Amino acid sequence: MKIFKIENDFSFKDLTFLNEEDISLFSSFTGQKITLDWKEEIFGISQDKHTRGKLLDFDSRCYGDTLIIKAKFKNLFIEKFSDIIEIFPIKIKGIAEDYIYINVTNVVTAINFDGLDLQESLEMMRSKNIRFKLESLENEIIFRDTKINSSYYCTQKFIDFIEENKINGLCFEEIGTAK
Numbered sequence: 001m002k003i004f005k006i007e008n009d010f011s012f013k014d015l016t017f018l019n020e021e022d023i024s025l026f027s028s029f030t031g032q033k034i035t036l037d038w039k040e041e042i043f044g045i046s047q048d049k050h051t052r053g054k055l056l057d058f059d060s061r062c063y064g065d066t067l068i069i070k071a072k073f074k075n076l077f078i079e080k081f082s083d084i085i086e087i088f089p090i091k092i093k094g095i096a097e098d099y100i101y102i103n104v105t106n107v108v109t110a111i112n113f114d115g116l117d118l119q120e121s122l123e124m125m126r127s128k129n130i131r132f133k134l135e136s137l138e139n140e141i142i143f144r145d146t147k148i149n150s151s152y153y154c155t156q157k158f159i160d161f162i163e164e165n166k167i168n169g170l171c172f173e174e175i176g177t178a179k
Helices: 020-027 071-081 118-127 156-164
Strands: 002-008 015-017 041-045 060-063 066-070 085-093 099-104 130-132 142-145 170-178
Touching (some): 002 156, 015 020, 060 170, 071 099, 099 142, 118 130, 156 170
Parallel strands (some): 130 170
Antiparallel strands (some): 002 060, 015 041, 060 066, 066 099, 085 099
16 A cells, blocks of 8 residues: 655645744644634734745645645545544634634554664665555544654545535655555
């Protein structure tokens, strides 16, 4: 089974955190349930030179474990993933449309480090030929790994869900296989 890392489609503009404190806050989310009530704008549109000429009309963005989706897709995510995600409203400066932050609480011992020393583990992670445990992932669609929990991973089923619902703004990098 192929495993993918959820990333951004870079034909769309990037987002940036407006406050440095929020960077630390979001990086502390490792799959645990959280309780937050954001009133202020958290993100803005990146104005760096690499975003010139890129599309602004995105439905979603994903930065490591920060997955943001237009609020109009909220019910689709609740119907499909209510037992493994939390959803929070979020504001993006300069965009009137509502978005949601999706916290994936499905943490699985997925990456197979068995028999690897530290150097071999690092080499495997860099190689994008990561070994995943099939028995841990047979019924999974979107998840975090227990050790490498700063990214969201998915199976083809999640990609199919995104494509069927015509949600743009994401891309999926094949990073390994579950055997």
